Amino acid sequence: MGTQLRLRSTKILLINLGAIGSEVVKNLVLGGINSLEIMDSSKLKEEDFSSQFFLPDKPENIGKLKVPLVIDQIKDLNNRVNLTINTATFESVFDYEDRANDYLSNFDLIIATEMPKAFMIQLNSYTRKLNIPLYVAGMHGMFGYVLLDLIKHTSVVTKDMGNQPRRPNTKINSNKLISDVSYDEKEKKENITIIDTYKPISEMFSSKELPNQLNRRQLKRLSAAFPLIFTLFDVEKPVYIEDSLDVDMLREKASLVCEKHDIPTAVITDEYLNFFSRQAFTEFAPVAALIGGCLAQDVIQYLSKKESPINNCLIVDTIRSEMPIYVL
Structure with missing residues (x-):
């Protein structure tokens, strides 16, 4: 079966249409995907306009459900795409195993963006049982990640x-x-x-594989983006996104992440602590385009069966212009 035929026959679920999700949808729809469902219960906020290009520039839509507002713009890219939406909350579907299995079994591949750690692990437990490949992605301003369990x-x-x-x-x-x-x-x-x-995503949070694939010099040069991104999985998102996180708190938690992954705490620098303190959980359109494009390209490679996909953790550090892949 050729790549285009697989694209046309694969049913994809995308959970959360933020900045990265918008880029993934754009690239997959333009790439020829035939069937796509977007699950997102969020309501439009003023800051969404700066990084989510499908949204019509109408301030009067603030407070309305986001996904119904973007259907026409997505279909304009490819009017043959079979596009559906689901505005149910994550909890209403996935807190009940039978309901979750019934819903997820409709899809061949799942992409989730900007998802809390507990939801991510819960979702992955279902996708593993159903043998459905899962991509998870997120960003913090100039930094981001893609985690994969393609089984x-x-x-x-x-x-x-x-x-x-x-x-x-x-x-x-x-x-x-x-x-x-x-x-x-x-x-x-x-x-x-x-x-x-692939390993379950839950195992990535305590993996000690990095010292087995990086030599001592490479470990010393490891970007602080890695431990700080993993630190933020256990930090609550601020109510007001413009609020900075406490640097001392980040330093303490990031040191624990380094110990857990058996990497030197010296990689955590004041410069990166300040970056993450100010940029945690923020969306930056150019970085979203980079992450979303990379993820969509990997989905197409996965379906083509002509290339080996990312396995299993991609870290994006645009300060260093790096996108290393680690095996966790």
């Missing part, structure tokens, strides 16, 4: 032959295995079958 994925990648031929049953890392290799001597190509296995 298991097999891809066939074609590469030029090197001096040393690739061999079957070779581990690329703890989650990625070359299971088979066929050789095209005439074209000097290798067709490499790669199996990616």
Whole structure:
């Protein structure tokens, strides 16, 4: 089955249409996705206008449910897309396992954005049981993340032959295995079958895999974005988004995250503590475009089966112009 056919036959659920969600929807709809449901119970706030481009610029809509306001703008991108919406709250659907399973079983792939940690883990427990791949993404101003539990994925990648031929049953890392290799001597190509296995997202929050994939020098250079992003999963979002978070609180919690992941606390710098104190939970349109575009591209790669998807944590640090992928 070709990539376009898979795009047309895959039913995708997107939970929360914020800045990243808007970018994901744009890229998937333009990319040819046929069936998309958007689940979002939020009401329009004034700050949404600055980073969510589907919203009509009408201040009188503030306080109204957001998703019904954007349907026409999304369909303008591709009028053949089968677009549906669900304005139920997360709790009303997912606090009941039978109801959650009935709802989620309608979809082949799920993308959730800006989701609290407890909801994320709860959702992932359902998607695992139903064998449905899950992407989770979020941002804090100039920083962001994508976490994936695609359960298991097999891809066939074609590469030029090197001096040393690739061999079957070779581990690329703890989650990625070359299971088979066929050789095209005439074209000097290798067709490499790669199996990616994924862990539940809950296990990422206590993973000690980083020291196994980074040497001492790389660990010292690790961006503070990693521990600070994971710190904010356990920090309550301020009522007023313009309020800064307490720097000492962030430092203390980030140090605990470093200990949990077995990485040096020295990576936490005053500069990054101040960045995250001011930017936590904020949306910045250019960074949302970067994260949303990357996520949508990975979904298409996942469906193509011609490339190995992200496995399993992408961190975005636009201060350093870095987007490293870590295996947690």
